[in-house]
Amino acid sequence: MIVLAAIICTCALNAQDTDSLRIGYNYINSNPQNAEVYLNNEIIGSTPLFFMLNDSLKTGNLLIRLSIKGYADYSEIITGIEKINRTYTLVPLAGTKLINPVKEDKKPYFESPRKLFPVVISSIVSIGAGISAFYFKNLATQNRDYFDMSGDITALDRKKKYDIMSGVSLVVFQLGLGALVYYLLLE
Numbered sequence: 001m002i003v004l005a006a007i008i009c010t011c012a013l014n015a016q017d018t019d020s021l022r023i024g025y026n027y028i029n030s031n032p033q034n035a036e037v038y039l040n041n042e043i044i045g046s047t048p049l050f051f052m053l054n055d056s057l058k059t060g061n062l063l064i065r066l067s068i069k070g071y072a073d074y075s076e077i078i079t080g081i082e083k084i085n086r087t088y089t090l091v092p093l094a095g096t097k098l099i100n101p102v103k104e105d106k107k108p109y110f111e112s113p114r115k116l117f118p119v120v121i122s123s124i125v126s127i128g129a130g131i132s133a134f135y136f137k138n139l140a141t142q143n144r145d146y147f148d149m150s151g152d153i154t155a156l157d158r159k160k161k162y163d164i165m166s167g168v169s170l171v172v173f174q175l176g177l178g179a180l181v182y183y184l185l186l187e
């Protein structure tokens with residue numbers, strides 16, 4: 001079932017580009033994106049762009065021009081083409097400082113730096129409580145197995161005691177994890 005779903009998803013993702021060309025859409029993209037696209041000196045949109053051509057434009061010469069601030073305009077003449085499917089790489093102008101959209105906002109993720117001491121303490125409490133919850137639950141299981149084999153009532157009493165200790169450790173683990181999330185993300 002999972003394999004069938006993966007095959008269907010892969011086919012759907014790969015078919016998207018070619019489906020739009022079968023329908024009759026033309027496709028123009030650029031690197032960087034958001035370049036203005038002109039057909040015969042008339043703006044038709046920004047990249048990435050899917051569009052339809054008029055029947056009159058399909059037979060004659062077609063002037064495609066891409067323009068974006070900080071980059072040299074790119075022009076190309078296409079003659080008698082049915083469908084366009086192109087990606088253009090634009091060249092930066094010499095001496096132009098380009099804006100890197102990834103690094104444009106240079107603020108840190110948090111308004112204030114995280115407090116290290118509470119983060120470390122809550123991490124240690126969470127890890128220690130998780131380990132002790134596992135340890136005590138393991139002891140409770142061993143005592144239950146011993147009770148099943150021997151019938152010793154004291155083993156059943158120890159099992160109950162270890163179950164309670166495991167439950168308390170689990171609650172401390174959850175509190176420590178909550179404190180860790182608070183100090184890391186919310187404060």
